[in-house]
Amino acid sequence: MGVLDMLRQREKSLAVVGLGYVGLPLAAAYARHFDVIGFDVNKAKINKYLAGEDPTEELGSEALRQVSMEYTSDEKELEKAAFVVIAVPTPVNGDKTPDLKPVKGAAEVVGRHLQPGSIVVFESTVYPGVTEDICLPILEKESGLVCGRDFKIGYSPERINPGDKVHRLANIRKIVSGMSMAQLFLRRSSTWIYGVWFCVYYEAVLLWQMPVAWFTFWKSTWGTRMTPADLAEAAKKKRKKAKA
Numbered sequence: 001m002g003v004l005d006m007l008r009q010r011e012k013s014l015a016v017v018g019l020g021y022v023g024l025p026l027a028a029a030y031a032r033h034f035d036v037i038g039f040d041v042n043k044a045k046i047n048k049y050l051a052g053e054d055p056t057e058e059l060g061s062e063a064l065r066q067v068s069m070e071y072t073s074d075e076k077e078l079e080k081a082a083f084v085v086i087a088v089p090t091p092v093n094g095d096k097t098p099d100l101k102p103v104k105g106a107a108e109v110v111g112r113h114l115q116p117g118s119i120v121v122f123e124s125t126v127y128p129g130v131t132e133d134i135c136l137p138i139l140e141k142e143s144g145l146v147c148g149r150d151f152k153i154g155y156s157p158e159r160i161n162p163g164d165k166v167h168r169l170a171n172i173r174k175i176v177s178g179m180s181m182a183q184l185f186l187r188r189s190s191t192w193i194y195g196v197w198f199c200v201y202y203e204a205v206l207l208w209q210m211p212v213a214w215f216t217f218w219k220s221t222w223g224t225r226m227t228p229a230d231l232a233e234a235a236k237k238k239r240k241k242a243k244a
């Protein structure tokens with residue numbers, strides 16, 4: 001059974017690591033579809049969420065109280081997850097270099113509890129190469145698993161603008177990348193990242209290789225909620241038109 005099906009049937013959970021401005025609304029959106037574990041190292045923050053208070057004001061306390069998900073600082077809970085989204089901060093050091101400590105720390109925590117067959121997607125803003133060259137080796141070392149064989153990774157940088165009440169999580173164009181085309185496109189692939197993302201985002205732009213390879217025909221699909229099969233058909237039509 002694929003990860004998406006396991007999430008849909010609530011056999012496995014989706015975990016969001018880092019419940020701040022980005023992670024909390026994302027976790028809440030996913031909680032409408034799946035069992036969600038919201039994990040944060042900040043216990044005071046977790047207690048606020050448990051009390052129904054949203055200090056980020058991104059979601060609002062009233063909306064937060066309608067959300068049904070597990071809030072925890074207990075990293076062992078991550079063992080229930082088959083899909084993990086990492087949304088921890090990426091501050092800048094005094095010398096203007098990126099401070100990767102939170103991202104590395106999150107990769108360590110997730111790696112320690114990573115289950116075979118899982119998908120880990122980085123949502124934090126990082127420079128190219130951090131996911132594959134820095135975080136992936138940490139995940140492998142901590143879990144003893146091999147990426148590509150035992151688990152998969154993806155990158156989907158958050159593009160939300162906190163405080164913007166018009167361009168919300170559900171109507172911004174989302175960039176999703178994975179390790180292979182199958183991981184993004186094939187419904188039957190056991191690691192169908194795109195399907196998981198499409199549950200909450202109105203439109204997702206796909207990158208099937210993390211480094212580059214833009215999938216550019218989104219223009220023709222703007223404003224529609226299309227399945228990968230629809231997207232493939234649209235591309236075919238576009239190629240035909242270009243040839244004519």
Ligand SMILES: NC(=O)c1ccc[n+]([C@@H]2O[C@H](COP(=O)([O-])OP(=O)(O)OC[C@H]3O[C@@H](n4cnc5c(N)ncnc54)[C@H](O)[C@@H]3O)[C@@H](O)[C@H]2O)c1
Nearest residue numbers: 018020021022040041042088089090102105106124125158
């Ligand atoms: N907020 C924005 O405007 C915005 C917009 C787009 C992208 N981003 C990016 O999204 C990422 C998250 O930003 P944010 O604004 O939500 O940050 P935030 O500081 O609001 O929240 C991050 C949360 O992660 C937690 N955390 C830190 N280390 C952790 C660890 N090892 N394990 C678990 N939790 C941990 C913190 O306690 C905090 O609650 C950053 O990379 C940021 O650049 C932010």
